[in-house]
Amino acid sequence: MHIQTAAVHTLRDFEHGAVVPPVHLASTFELDPATEDGAYAYQRGSNPTRAQLETVLAALDDAEHGFAFASGMAATAAALSTLTVGDEVLLPASVYGGTYRFVDLVLPGRGITGRFVDDLGALTDADFTPSTRAVFIETPANPTLRITDLRRIIELAHRHGALVIVDNTFMTPVLQKPLALGADIVVQSATKYLAGHSDLLAGTVTTNDDTLAEAFALAQKAQGGVLAPQDSFRLIQAIKTLPLRLERQQSNAEAIVAHLREHEGIRQVWYPGSHSEEEARIHASQASGNGAVLSFELAAGLDSVAFLRALRFPAYAVSLGGVESLICRPATMTHEAMTPEARQNAGISDELLRLSVGIEDVADLLADLDQALAAAR
Known part of the structure; x- marks a missing residue:
């Protein structure tokens, strides 16, 4: 089945x-x-x-x-x-x-x-x-x-x-x-x-x-x-709707990753397999998709607080996986229990933002990210 x-x-x-x-x-x-x-x-x-x-x-x-x-x-x-x-x-x-x-x-x-x-x-x-x-x-x-x-x-x-x-x-x-x-x-x-x-x-x-x-x-x-x-x-x-929701979320996430990777306002984007070709190969061998979570850092000179405040759709909140998109700063939210040294060893910078992608229309999400990045300047 x-x-x-x-x-x-x-x-x-x-x-x-x-x-x-x-x-x-x-x-x-x-x-x-x-x-x-x-x-x-x-x-x-x-x-x-x-x-x-x-x-x-x-x-x-x-x-x-x-x-x-x-x-x-x-x-x-x-x-x-x-x-x-x-x-x-x-x-x-x-x-x-x-x-x-x-x-x-x-x-x-x-x-x-x-x-x-x-x-x-x-x-x-x-x-x-x-x-x-x-x-x-x-x-x-x-x-x-x-x-x-x-x-x-x-x-x-x-x-x-x-x-x-x-x-x-x-x-x-x-x-x-x-x-x-x-x-x-x-x-x-x-x-x-x-x-x-x-x-x-x-x-x-x-x-x-x-x-x-x-x-x-x-x-x-x-x-x-x-x-x-x-x-x-x-x-x-x-x-009962998990596979359907995840299919839409994953499709949206793929489009956002592709968009942010080419955006001048983004310094780096992380997603499953992005760290190396070997990790990409391993992930493809044990999973059937990349899921709907990605992390990124803004380019130097951009104001992350202004960016987060300007966003209309992703709420600035912990958690992930919901039908609505959510964005958070792991260093001060999901991973605040860790010492600064532990976060550094783990590769979690203070500038890292984690985006959980929802089921919204992807065109609206992309437009929202673009206007928020413009506001961050």
Whole structure:
């Protein structure tokens, strides 16, 4: 089943012939007094609506198991909570600021070490120690759009007995399926492309490993960071248009990249594969598109504040993946938790702007960028 069909038809045959699933709001469920048996007992442990969403999540990722959490960071925290005292996780230096904060401030209290690597794609056997138990990958990276060779790093990590966790938020299952390449865990901020309308907070975890699945089910029940039934229903519905939305967003992004690369007001544009021919080749081998996020810097002498204030359509706001275009300054917004030195090592300058492209008419977006660049002079 193709992914657009799976997004719409994974769930079927609802009661009364309904063509959309019901929403089960109950926090508790009646059990058999004799056996205390029941498919559901308490919403934190499981809920029919969340279970339906998790079936969809697994289907999209071609996974055996799917889990829905209350936010992308709750999903990432659950994935990293598979580590124990004395373990080490390797991450890219440019990792999302929320993940950086969790690894930098929370994991040390649990006796777990995070090591940030300037170029994760250059990892070798020498980078692994007996304590290295996981590698956390973003590809494309946020916000530099650097590419990591998933097949190579997965093989390398597994050779050293380390798990591979991939944050697939930028690509979604529509464009990239890390589990099929051998990754152990995939996390996403479903707030972004899966929900797609900047009105829902959610996170997802998928895996093919039964033991890891038990750990994530325990994380839901023991830590309680689960997605509520109403939000689960809304995410089920939003996912039905994910492939269509992403197709338009990606087409718009391609046009904007081509336009900005030729604009005298732009110093540099970054997108998946832009750093080198090798990265472009790797990305093409593991993903079916570039997605709809790009980063750029204005040419010398242009006023970035004037540029941002002049924009009519991209709102100056964090997040990405919504139907509306958004623009932000990662150094002071998404990656503010990082020290200036850490941002410098990651290639995140104070002038870097990240644009998440929406579904607007691309002619309007291009005209808006042009008039804002003129105002920046």
